[in-house]
Amino acid sequence: MSEHLxxxxxxxxxxxxxxxxxxxxxxxxxxxxxxxxxxxEGQISxxxxxxxxxxxxxxxxxxxxxIPCEFIKENEWxxxxxxxxxxxxxxxxxxxxxxxxxLRISAENLTKLFHIQPKxxxxxxxxxxxxxxxxxxxxNDLSMLSAKQRYYKFIHENYDLSNRIPQYLIAAYLGIxxxxxxxxxx
Amino acid sequence: MSEHLxxxxxxxxxxxxxxxxxxxxxxxxxxxxxxxxxxxEGQISxxxxxxxxxxxxxxxxxxxxxIPCEFIKENEWxxxxxxxxxxxxxxxxxxxxxxxxxLRISAENLTKLFHIQPKxxxxxxxxxxxxxxxxxxxxNDLSMLSAKQRYYKFIHENYDLSNRIPQYLIAAYLGIxxxxxxxxxx
DNA sequence: TGCATTTATTAACAAATGTGAACGGAATGC
DNA sequence: GCATTCCGTTCACATTTGTTAATAAATGCA
Numbered sequence: 001m002s003e004h005l006x007x008x009x010x011x012x013x014x015x016x017x018x019x020x021x022x023x024x025x026x027x028x029x030x031x032x033x034x035x036x037x038x039x040x041e042g043q044i045s046x047x048x049x050x051x052x053x054x055x056x057x058x059x060x061x062x063x064x065x066x067i068p069c070e071f072i073k074e075n076e077w078x079x080x081x082x083x084x085x086x087x088x089x090x091x092x093x094x095x096x097x098x099x100x101x102x103l104r105i106s107a108e109n110l111t112k113l114f115h116i117q118p119k120x121x122x123x124x125x126x127x128x129x130x131x132x133x134x135x136x137x138x139x140n141d142l143s144m145l146s147a148k149q150r151y152y153k154f155i156h157e158n159y160d161l162s163n164r165i166p167q168y169l170i171a172a173y174l175g176i177x178x179x180x181x182x183x184x185x186x
Numbered sequence: 187m188s189e190h191l192x193x194x195x196x197x198x199x200x201x202x203x204x205x206x207x208x209x210x211x212x213x214x215x216x217x218x219x220x221x222x223x224x225x226x227e228g229q230i231s232x233x234x235x236x237x238x239x240x241x242x243x244x245x246x247x248x249x250x251x252x253i254p255c256e257f258i259k260e261n262e263w264x265x266x267x268x269x270x271x272x273x274x275x276x277x278x279x280x281x282x283x284x285x286x287x288x289l290r291i292s293a294e295n296l297t298k299l300f301h302i303q304p305k306x307x308x309x310x311x312x313x314x315x316x317x318x319x320x321x322x323x324x325x326n327d328l329s330m331l332s333a334k335q336r337y338y339k340f341i342h343e344n345y346d347l348s349n350r351i352p353q354y355l356i357a358a359y360l361g362i363x364x365x366x367x368x369x370x371x372x
Numbered sequence: 373t374g375c376a377t378t379t380a381t382t383a384a385c386a387a388a389t390g391t392g393a394a395c396g397g398a399a400t401g402c
Numbered sequence: 403g404c405a406t407t408c409c410g411t412t413c414a415c416a417t418t419t420g421t422t423a424a425t426a427a428a429t430g431c432a
Binding site: 134 | 271
């Protein structure tokens with residue numbers, strides 16, 4: 001169940017079996033039904049989670065409309081770093097778009113982990129940078145590409161996701177209205 | 187000359203005078219004349235630098251036009267993390283908009299620093315996250331606000347910069363054409 | 373199965389921003 | 403100091419995307 005996770009961690013640095021057991025021992029299984037929230041605006045994020053199975057989105061609400069910033073699926077880490085790292089109230093939401101199975105770790109357990117085996121800081125740092133670069137790429141696409149180019153790019157790079165996510169969310173993710181996306185698809 | 191830098195570092199964690207001397211010893215003074223590059227597209231970034239005095243921009247080139255992603259001024263760190271961390275060729279450029287005085291550290295010296303005093307990893311991680319959050323905010327503004335709102339926000343939050351940066355660069359930073367910015371200013 | 377709700381599509385019109393071109397003034401370099 | 407280049411502004415017109423509204427299709431639920 002956690003082979004993917006272990007594989008990913010091992011790619012960043014060499015960890016002993018003992019390190020890995022320690023890490024796994026600090027994780028707890030968790031579930032989200034479709035539509036359930038992992039984090040709501042105003043809350044302080046106290047967990048990060050590795051998705052075993054399912055799909056979630058990090059999004060904000062503008063004028064009553066949900067604007068996805070990121071879709072996070074199986075074998076990826078979900079969380080909102082800004083709230084988690086600074087222990088400040090979140091200005092984002094995270095909810096499940098499908099029934100989702102998680103392994104989550106609390107902020108306290110993460111601190112404990114770093115204390116016992118500081119090498120895990122490299123893993124967190126890797127994640128932070130990866131997340132940064134990914135976000136920056138999407139932001140860049142939003143400002144440099146036309147709506148049509150953004151849509152094609154999204155479809156080509158996320159063919160699997162494009163069939164799991166409703167179009168009005170894809171539209172919002174791409175920074176356009178659902179009507180405009182419909183127009184583009186013709 | 188480096189009091190600001192020391193103050194910033196001390197805010198993140200407590201460092202002994204010895205730690206600080208070690209750190210300062212790994213920095214080297216450097217200068218950029220207005221228009222000179224700190225990093226060019228295609229190069230691998232091997233340095234990060236703290237700006238003592240001056241102004242720089244991180245930018246990309248699209249269809250021959252310079253598009254600033256970030257303006258970095260005195261008492262801030264300048265560099266391009268994606269190229270620096272992954273030692274990959276840069277897809278961005280960094281150049282000075284004013285004559286600029288720097289204290290720079292090489293990737294090798296940074297590694298050395300982390301090895302001798304791992305607590306400095308917290309400083310790097312702090313910078314990475316700060317940079318992430320700042321970038322995300324700008325990206326969000328670009329997609330959620332109108333051109334007029336973006337301009338007003340920029341002017342109000344960066345009044346000093348707005349007089350040090352030519353308008354065509356501010357326009358590009360805000361994702362609009364210089365002509366459109368002119369129109370807005372009326 | 374059938375009703376209610378949500379999501380997707382279409383069209384006419386409006387608004388914001390881009391495009392290309394022209395001009396004047398400022399800064400720059402010789 | 404003069405010529406040149408660069409920068410900011412203005413205008414008319416084109417293009418893209420938003421807005422509003424109506425309807426169709428799909429989905430969820432009783």
